[in-house]
Amino acid sequence: MKVTEYIEKAAGQTLISFEVLPPLKGGSMKAIFDTLDPLMEFKPPFVDVTYHREEFIYRKRESGYFEKVAIRKRPGTVGICAAIMHRYGVDAVPHLICGGFTKEETENVLIDLNFLNIKNVLALRGDARKFDGKFIPEKNGHSFAIDIVEQTTAMNKGIYLDADIDDGAHSDFCVGVAGYPEKHFESPNLDNDLMFLKAKVDAGADYIVTQMFFDNQHYFNFVDKCRAMGINVPIIPGLKPLTKRYQLNSIPRMFHIDIPDDLASAMQKAKTGADLKEAGIEWCIAQSKELKERGAPCLHYYTMGDADTIRKVAEAVY
Ligand code: FAD
Numbered sequence: 001m002k003v004t005e006y007i008e009k010a011a012g013q014t015l016i017s018f019e020v021l022p023p024l025k026g027g028s029m030k031a032i033f034d035t036l037d038p039l040m041e042f043k044p045p046f047v048d049v050t051y052h053r054e055e056f057i058y059r060k061r062e063s064g065y066f067e068k069v070a071i072r073k074r075p076g077t078v079g080i081c082a083a084i085m086h087r088y089g090v091d092a093v094p095h096l097i098c099g100g101f102t103k104e105e106t107e108n109v110l111i112d113l114n115f116l117n118i119k120n121v122l123a124l125r126g127d128a129r130k131f132d133g134k135f136i137p138e139k140n141g142h143s144f145a146i147d148i149v150e151q152t153t154a155m156n157k158g159i160y161l162d163a164d165i166d167d168g169a170h171s172d173f174c175v176g177v178a179g180y181p182e183k184h185f186e187s188p189n190l191d192n193d194l195m196f197l198k199a200k201v202d203a204g205a206d207y208i209v210t211q212m213f214f215d216n217q218h219y220f221n222f223v224d225k226c227r228a229m230g231i232n233v234p235i236i237p238g239l240k241p242l243t244k245r246y247q248l249n250s251i252p253r254m255f256h257i258d259i260p261d262d263l264a265s266a267m268q269k270a271k272t273g274a275d276l277k278e279a280g281i282e283w284c285i286a287q288s289k290e291l292k293e294r295g296a297p298c299l300h301y302y303t304m305g306d307a308d309t310i311r312k313v314a315e316a317v318y
C-alpha cells in the first residue's frame with residue numbers, strides 16, 4: 001500500500017515508522033533484522049531503507065603513486081527492501097538519490113521496484129561526497145530531488161526515457177521527499193527552501209518526511225508555513241534520540257540543526273553513560289508524545305542501528 005493510503009486509513013491516529021541503513025559492503029542482512037525484529041511489535045506499516053553513494057579515498061602506494069580506493073559502499077537497497085517485505089509483510093520504502101546515478105540507472109531501479117510491487121519511494125538529491133566539497137551530479141544524472149520526482153511521476157504515466165516506448169507500463173509509485181524544518185543548509189533562508197519544497201510537491205510528491213529536529217516548535221512552524229503556501233501533503237516528522245555526549249557536536253555538524261539548551265545541559269550534566277542515554281530518551285519521548293497529541297500523521301524514527309533505544313521510546317509512546 002502507499003504511505004499516503006496508510007495515513008488516510010489511520011484516520012487521524014499517529015502511525016509509527018522506522019528508517020534503517022543498509023550494511024556496508026561485506027556486511028549481512030542480519031544487522032537489519034537485528035534492528036527491525038524488536039521493533040515489529042509496534043506494527044509499522046512501512047520501513048524506509050536509505051541509499052548511500054560510494055565514497056573514495058586516495059591511498060598512497062609504495063611506488064609513491066596514489067590509488068583511488070572505494071572505502072564506503074552501502075549497496076543492496078532494493079534487495080533489502082524485498083527482504084524486509086518478505087520477512088515482515090510490511091511495505092518498504094527505498095530511498096533514491098541523484099548522486100552516483102545516471103537517469104537511465106534511476107529508471108532501471110524504478111523498473112525493478114515496480115516489478116517487486118514496491119509502491120513507495122523517497123526521492124532525494126543526496127549529499128556531496130566529502131572530497132567534492134559541493135554536490136556534483138553524475139554525467140547524465142539528476143541535479144535535484146525534483147528531477148527524480150518528475151521521472152517517477154512520468155513513469156506512473158507510462159513515459160520512459162526511451163522515446164520509442166509508446167505508453168509503457170504505468171507504475172503507481174507514491175513519492176515522498178525530504179523537508180527541513182530548520183532549512184536545508186545550502187539554502188539562503190527557509191522561505192527560499194520552501195519554494196523548492198513546494199516545487200517538489202507541485203511536481204507530484206505525495207508526502208514529506210522531515211530532517212530530524214529536537215525542538216518541536218520548528219516542526220509546528222514548518223507545517224504552518226507549508227500550509228500557508230499551499231503545501232497540503234502529509235508532513236511526517238523525523239526523530240532521533242540522542243544517546244552519546246559527542247552527538248551534541250556531531251549532530252549539528254552533520255545535519256545542520258540546533259540542539260535546545262535544556263537538552264544540551266541535561267546531557268552535559270549526566271554523570272554516567274546510562275544517565276546520559278536516559279536524558280536523550282526522555283527528551284525524545286516528550287517530543288513524540290507532543291507530536292502525537294497534536295496530530296502528526298506518523299512518527300518516523302531514524303534507528304541508526306540502535307533498536308534498543310528506539311524500542312524504549314516506542315514503548316513509552318505507543
Ligand atoms: P533537494 O530537494 O534537491 O534540495 C537540495 C538543495 O537545493 C536545497 O538547498 C534546495 O533548497 C535547493 N534546490 C532545490 N531545487 C533547486 C533548484 N531547482 N535550483 C536551485 N536550488 C534548488 N542522503 C543520502 O545520501 N541517502 C539517503 O538515503 C538519505 N535519506 C534522507 C532522508 C530524509 C528524510 C532526509 C531529510 C534526508 C536524507 N538524506 C539522504 C540527506 C539528503 O540527501 C541531503 O540533505 C541533501 O543535501 C539534500 O537532499 P534533498 O532531497 O532535500 O535535495
